[in-house]
Amino acid sequence: MTPLSHAFTKISAAGSEKTVGRLSLYRRLLERHLASGKGRVFSHELALLAGVSAAQVRRDMMGLAVVGNPALGYDVPALIREIGLQLDAAEPEGIALIGVGHLGRAVLAYFQSRRPKLQIRAAFDIDPTKVGRVIQGCRSYPLQELESVVRDEAITLAIIAAPASAAQDAANRLVRAGVRGILNFAPISLRVPEDVRVDDLDLTMALEKVAFFARKGADGRVVSEGA
Amino acid sequence: MTPLSHAFTKISAAGSEKTVGRLSLYRRLLERHLASGKGRVFSHELALLAGVSAAQVRRDMMGLAVVGNPALGYDVPALIREIGLQLDAAEPEGIALIGVGHLGRAVLAYFQSRRPKLQIRAAFDIDPTKVGRVIQGCRSYPLQELESVVRDEAITLAIIAAPASAAQDAANRLVRAGVRGILNFAPISLRVPEDVRVDDLDLTMALEKVAFFARKGADGRVVSEGA
DNA sequence: TGTTGTGAATCTCTTCACAGCT
DNA sequence: AGCTGTGAAGAGATTCACAACA
Numbered sequence: 082m083t084p085l086s087h088a089f090t091k092i093s094a095a096g097s098e099k100t101v102g103r104l105s106l107y108r109r110l111l112e113r114h115l116a117s118g119k120g121r122v123f124s125h126e127l128a129l130l131a132g133v134s135a136a137q138v139r140r141d142m143m144g145l146a147v148v149g150n151p152a153l154g155y156d157v158p159a160l161i162r163e164i165g166l167q168l169d170a171a172e173p174e175g176i177a178l179i180g181v182g183h184l185g186r187a188v189l190a191y192f193q194s195r196r197p198k199l200q201i202r203a204a205f206d207i208d209p210t211k212v213g214r215v216i217q218g219c220r221s222y223p224l225q226e227l228e229s230v231v232r233d234e235a236i237t238l239a240i241i242a243a244p245a246s247a248a249q250d251a252a253n254r255l256v257r258a259g260v261r262g263i264l265n266f267a268p269i270s271l272r273v274p275e276d277v278r279v280d281d282l283d284l285t286m287a288l289e290k291v292a293f294f295a296r297k298g299a300d301g302r303v304v305s306e307g308a
Numbered sequence: 309m310t311p312l313s314h315a316f317t318k319i320s321a322a323g324s325e326k327t328v329g330r331l332s333l334y335r336r337l338l339e340r341h342l343a344s345g346k347g348r349v350f351s352h353e354l355a356l357l358a359g360v361s362a363a364q365v366r367r368d369m370m371g372l373a374v375v376g377n378p379a380l381g382y383d384v385p386a387l388i389r390e391i392g393l394q395l396d397a398a399e400p401e402g403i404a405l406i407g408v409g410h411l412g413r414a415v416l417a418y419f420q421s422r423r424p425k426l427q428i429r430a431a432f433d434i435d436p437t438k439v440g441r442v443i444q445g446c447r448s449y450p451l452q453e454l455e456s457v458v459r460d461e462a463i464t465l466a467i468i469a470a471p472a473s474a475a476q477d478a479a480n481r482l483v484r485a486g487v488r489g490i491l492n493f494a495p496i497s498l499r500v501p502e503d504v505r506v507d508d509l510d511l512t513m514a515l516e517k518v519a520f521f522a523r524k525g526a527d528g529r530v531v532s533e534g535a
Numbered sequence: 536t537g538t539t540g541t542g543a544a545t546c547t548c549t550t551c552a553c554a555g556c557t
Numbered sequence: 558a559g560c561t562g563t564g565a566a567g568a569g570a571t572t573c574a575c576a577a578c579a
Contacts, residue, residue: 097548105510105512106510109512123561132497134550136550136552137548137549139560139562139563140563143563150557150560151561152560154561188511196515237522262522264518270358279518280514280517280518280521284415284418285332286329286332287507288426288491289332289395290329291490292401292465294328294507295464295504296488326570350537350538364572367541369539375539375540376540377538377539377578377579379537379579380579536579538577539578540576541575544572547569547571548569549567550566551564553562553564
C-alpha cells in the first residue's frame with residue numbers, strides 16, 4: 082500500500098452488515114421509547130428491547146458520535162439523530178415498486194409515513210387494470226413507462242414484488258435507468274452489475290428456518306434482513 | 309437407492325443459523341437446476357447460482373451425507389434429498405396465518421404448493437368480512453377460534469401478518485395453544501417463552517439496509533431471513 | 536487436467552472484564 | 558453502587574491451499 086496517502090481518514094465506522102441492521106432496529110425501538118416519555122436509556126435497557134447483549138449495544142454505540150453518561154445513560158434524541166446521520170442519505174431517496182399485487186400493496190401500506198427519507202414514488206404493473214390509479218397514496222404506472230418515470234422522479238432504489246418470471250427483466254431495466262439498490266421478494270437470484278446492491282428477502286427460507294430451529298429446541302430471537 | 313446403512317450414521321451437523329439459510333437456498337436452486345435437465349452439479353456452479361464461494365458450498369456439503377465425485381461433481385437428486393432430511397420434519401407441519409390483509413394473502417399465495425412439508429392450514433382475522441371463507445385454498449376463521457383450530461389441526465408454527473397492535477396478543481394465544489415457532493412481520497419485539505422461536509422479518513430494516521449499502525459503493529448480494 | 540474434502544489460516548463478530556467516571 | 562468505553566479474549570464463519578482422486 083501507499084505509505085503516506087491517508088494519514089487517518091476513517092472516522093465514522095458504522096459499517097458492517099450486522100451493525101447496520103441493529104442500528105435500524107435500535108432507532109425504531111428508541112423512537113417508541115421516546116414516544117412513551119423516556120428521554121434517556123441505559124445500554125442494558127436498549128439491549129433488552131432489541132434482544133441483544135448490553136455489551137453489543139455499547140459496542141454499536143462506539144461507531145456513533147454519542148457519549149453516554151455513567152449515571153444517566155444515553156440521551157435518546159441524540160441517539161436517534163446520530164443513527165439517522167449514519168443510516169439516512171442527506172436527501173430523501175425515491176423508490177420504485179415493481180408489482181402491485183397483494184405483496185406490493187402490503188409494502189405500500191407498510192411504508193406509509195414510516196421513514197420520510199425513503200419515499201415510494203411510483204408503482205408499476207403489467208396488468209392494465211392496476212395502473213393509472215393512486216394506491217395508498219402512490220401513483221401506479223404501466224411497466225412500459227418504467228424508465229421515464231424512474232428518471233423523472235430521480236428514483237435510486239427499487240422493491241421488486243413481482244412474480245419470478247418478471248423480476249429479472251424488471252431488474253435489468255431498473256439498473257439501466259439508474260437504480261443502485263434493489264430489495265427483491267422474487268425467489269430468484271437476480272443478475273446485476275457489480276456495483277448494484279441486491280438484497281433478497283426470501284420468504285421460503287425464512288419459514289424453513291423458523292421451522293428448523295423451532296423443532297431443534299429453544300434458542301434466540303432473530304431479526305431479518307439480516308444476513 | 310442406497311440401502312447400505314452406514315454403520316455409525318452421520319451425526320448430522322447442519323446446525324448453524326447461516327448454514328441452514330444457505331441449505332434452504334441451495335435446495336431451491338437445485339430443484340430448478342434439476343428441472344432444467346441437469347442431474348449433476350459442481351461446487352462452483354452451485355456457488356455461482358447462490359452467490360457464495362465454491363469453498364463455502366463444499367463446506368456446507370460436509371454436513372450432509374453426500375459425497376461428490378471429483379470428475380462428476382455432486383448428484384443433484386441426492387443433494388435435494390439430503391437437504392430435505394436435514395431441514396424438513398419427518399411429518400408435514402401445520403402453520404397458522406394471523407391476519408388476512410394484503411400481506412397475509414400474499415403469504416398465502418406465495419406458499420401455494422411450494423413446500424409440501426409446510427402447510428398453512430388455517431388463517432385468522434378479526435375482520436368478520438374476511439372470515440368463513442376459503443382464500444387461496446386455505447380456510448379463514450374468526451380470531452376467537454384460534455385456540456381450538458390450532459389444536460384440532462395440530463398446528464405448530466405461525467406467521468403473524470397482522471398489525472403491531474394485534475401481534476402480541478396473537479403470539480400469546482398461539483404459544484398457549486402449542487405453537488413452537490413464529491415468523492413475525494409486525495414491527496414489534498414479541499415477548500415469548502424461552503423455548504419458542506421467533507424470527508422477525510423486518511421490512512423497514514431490510515429497506516434501510518439496501519439504501520445504506522447502495523449508497524456506500526458496491527458490494528455483495530445478501531439473502532434474508534437471515535441473520 | 537479439474538474437482539472434492541478438509542486442516543489450518545484468516546477474517547468477522549461477540550462477549551469478557553475492568554479502568555475510569557458520575 | 559452502577560454504568561460507560563474499550564482493549565483483549567473468545568467464538569464463529571469464511572477462505573486458503575493442498576493432498577487425494579476420478
